[in-house]
Amino acid sequence: MQSKREMKIEEKPERLIVDGVRLDGRKKDEIRPIKIEAGVMNRADGSCYIEWGKNKIIAAVYGPREVHPRHLQETYRAIIRYRYNMASFAVDERRKPGPDRRSIEISKVSREAIEPVLMLEQYPRSSIDVFVEVLQADAGTRAAGITAASVALADAGIPMKNLVSAISVGKVDGEVVLDLDKKEDNFGDADMPVAMIVDSGDVTLLQMDGVLTKDEFMEALELAKKGCKYIYDIQRECLISKYKKVNSD
Amino acid sequence: MSKDIVIPGYLLGENINGGDGTFRDGNKVYSAIYGVAKRVNNKVEVISLKGKYNPKKGDLLIGIVTEITFSMWILDINSPYDGFLYLSDYFKKIEKEDMSKELRIGETVVAKVKEIETPMRVNLTLNDNRCKVIRTGVVVDVPYAKIPVIIGKGGSTINLIKKETNCDIFVAQNGRVWINGSDEMIKLVINIIKTIEKEECSDNISEKITKLIQKEKKR
Numbered sequence: 128m129q130s131k132r133e134m135k136i137e138e139k140p141e142r143l144i145v146d147g148v149r150l151d152g153r154k155k156d157e158i159r160p161i162k163i164e165a166g167v168m169n170r171a172d173g174s175c176y177i178e179w180g181k182n183k184i185i186a187a188v189y190g191p192r193e194v195h196p197r198h199l200q201e202t203y204r205a206i207i208r209y210r211y212n213m214a215s216f217a218v219d220e221r222r223k224p225g226p227d228r229r230s231i232e233i234s235k236v237s238r239e240a241i242e243p244v245l246m247l248e249q250y251p252r253s254s255i256d257v258f259v260e261v262l263q264a265d266a267g268t269r270a271a272g273i274t275a276a277s278v279a280l281a282d283a284g285i286p287m288k289n290l291v292s293a294i295s296v297g298k299v300d301g302e303v304v305l306d307l308d309k310k311e312d313n314f315g316d317a318d319m320p321v322a323m324i325v326d327s328g329d330v331t332l333l334q335m336d337g338v339l340t341k342d343e344f345m346e347a348l349e350l351a352k353k354g355c356k357y358i359y360d361i362q363r364e365c366l367i368s369k370y371k372k373v374n375s376d
Numbered sequence: 377m378s379k380d381i382v383i384p385g386y387l388l389g390e391n392i393n394g395g396d397g398t399f400r401d402g403n404k405v406y407s408a409i410y411g412v413a414k415r416v417n418n419k420v421e422v423i424s425l426k427g428k429y430n431p432k433k434g435d436l437l438i439g440i441v442t443e444i445t446f447s448m449w450i451l452d453i454n455s456p457y458d459g460f461l462y463l464s465d466y467f468k469k470i471e472k473e474d475m476s477k478e479l480r481i482g483e484t485v486v487a488k489v490k491e492i493e494t495p496m497r498v499n500l501t502l503n504d505n506r507c508k509v510i511r512t513g514v515v516v517d518v519p520y521a522k523i524p525v526i527i528g529k530g531g532s533t534i535n536l537i538k539k540e541t542n543c544d545i546f547v548a549q550n551g552r553v554w555i556n557g558s559d560e561m562i563k564l565v566i567n568i569i570k571t572i573e574k575e576e577c578s579d580n581i582s583e584k585i586t587k588l589i590q591k592e593k594k595r
Contacts, residue, residue: 284427289385
């Protein structure tokens with residue numbers, strides 16, 4: 128008898144794009160459905176819950192608050208601490224809980240992605256702590272995490288120059304596509320998360336895994352810009368509608 | 377005066393004066409926080425919906441003594457920073473040995489921000505006739521961003537509550553409210569404040585408060 132716990136080994140589909148349509152029915156430049164909600168946690172100063180396709184992520188912001196341990200504090204600006212963590216049940220096969228090499232790296236690059244917009248000099252000797260918990264993962268979690276963290280920071284009332292929006296692009300079956308899902312990420316040729324400040328066009332995070340030619344890279348970056356613009360509109364809509372909802376009650 | 381909801385990075389206008397919650401890039405003024413933009417003539421400021429209290433010189437605060445050192449009291453002032461109250465800024469001249477007799481750990485005081493030394497060292501003083509040690513009544517925490525709503529235009533909301541409930545109320549800038557009166561009335565005031573917190577920025581707050589008080593008084 129076959130055990131229930133036995134893993135199904137996923138096989139690579141023959142083709143990931145058939146007649147310009149992807150496995151889940153999207154076009155090449157289409158994004159999975161996104162739902163963002165701000166202010167979902169009572170105890171946090173700012174929070175945000177995002178559902179991006181099958182990704183489910185919650186971001187919480189605490190601070191500005193006193194720095195513990197004290198030696199980490201900076202005299203003339205606030206420090207920012209970003210913790211990206213994936214729950215043990217977030218992926219198909221149970222993941223060992225706690226920080227690992229991957230999540231430490233993502234925490235670092237995500238922190239650097241949101242740092243340029245924060246006006247840290249307004250809160251010297253304090254810290255702003257961002258916690259991003261991935262409850263369910265389906266590729267593109269670091270981009271979704273940055274998107275959620277940026278909304279949570281705004282919700283916390285922290286002074287910032289702009290919002291940061293992020294999305295991943297990649298190459299699947301030799302074609303540049305926007306917003307990869309799990310299968311496309313696993314069996315595709317390249318994956319490139321991009322975070323940017325949409326209004327100024329500044330790129331704050333750019334990583335790449337796989338191989339792209341120069342032309343493909345430029346095409347991917349253009350596509351990411353388009354995607355980020357779309358994400359930014361959703362972020363703005365989420366923040367503005369939250370206030371309106373409260374006001375109309 | 378117009379009000380609208382803005383997010384960080386929203387362009388508020390060109391060649392205008394930016395107040396709190398804004399930043400400038402060239403001659404353009406942008407919003408720095410998520411909140412409500414208020415425009416008066418040529419000036420614009422953004423009022424936050426949430427956020428932590430950042431001490432300003434001259435503010436009156438309610439602080440709780442957390443530590444006593446050889447020359448000062450350290451106060452929790454509901455902000456990312458501690459407040460320092462030096463021996464010389466006490467009401468009267470006292471000896472170092474008597475510090476813990478005059479103001480014990482856990483006691484609550486109304487203090488004024490004397491000055492802020494860079495980087496963010498908050499010095500407090502009690503040399504102001506509004507400053508006092510609080511030994512009666514109740515202190516409740518409210519979100520810092522709701523303080524202007526509780527006070528109301530020119531103190532209208534707070535005066536209405538004071539008149540209707542016969543309580544002594546002091547709203548401190550750092551998001552703490554001191555209430556003194558009969559037990560029942562204190563409960564009622566706390567109830568009113570919680571209602572105001574939920575209301576956000578609706579316009580008919582005074583009507584709602586009057587209704588709430590009348591409902592309670594009938595009981």
